[in-house]
Amino acid sequence: MPELPEVETVRRGLEHLLGTQPQINNIHVHQPKLRVPVAQNLVQLLRGQHIHSLRRRAKYLLWDLDNHTLITHLGMTGSWRFEDRNTQPRKHDHVIFELTNGYLVYNDPRRFGFISLVEKNCETQSSCLKHLGVEPLDKKFNANYLHQHCQGKQTTIKSLIMDQKIVVGVGNIYASEALFKAKLRPSKKAKTLTRDQCKNLVSAIKSILKKAIESGGTTIRDYKNAEGKPGYFYQQLQVYGRCNEKCRKCKTPIKNKTLAQRSTYWCPKCQH
DNA sequence: CTCAGATCCTGTGCGC
């Protein structure tokens, strides 16, 4: 569900709502069975700690506490909401953080997300973060880097840019969108890309992600930011979800096919 | 090592 722009939007919203270093008074775990089970001693360990800052790495949110870092992931359908009063609990409210200034609620119908814990300053060595590739908006993600990773790769270029070991944060929506902007077919073999094509693709990924962040992300169905508001990048989608609709550039009907288990969209005339 | 496919879950929307 949430890709980098959505996670970054959630991070910014929560950072604003949390205020200055709230303390965790208590935690209520209603459903510990997330993709990674919630640790049994989570409540005991975190009670009394403060939330100092909220960072993002890839699609993970990193919560800096006094003695630990909380690593959380939204999976496909996870969301955080902040409430200043204790309101009616909703279906799939799995974990509730009772803070000095309000309630922080993790809701996730499909339970593909998780909340886990590592010792302070150890997060980069944790199993979920240590194999991650470069951030797409970092200057390390450039034409040479991508071209090198394409060498000899039998897989498709769409699978490659969604591979979090190479570059993080690009999910199913923005992969299709970036490939449209770079005029490349999603099914093109990664090893056949020239350096120039890699250069175009890198800048397409960067510009799409930046624009999506500016718009507060993309809401297809259930994504909501921390304030409960949708993202507006949906209006700017060129191909994703537009099967049989006319390409906005050349009027050719957009094609749709499942590629590597994921729904994929492209314009057969604009992309080669 | 590389790559494709199955898998973890629930909700929604479609065709019949």
Added chain:
DNA sequence: TGCGCACAGGATCTGA
């Protein structure tokens, strides 16, 4: 109206 099926923004594991 109701049922069954396909599909959904992610990441990890298995096995060929």
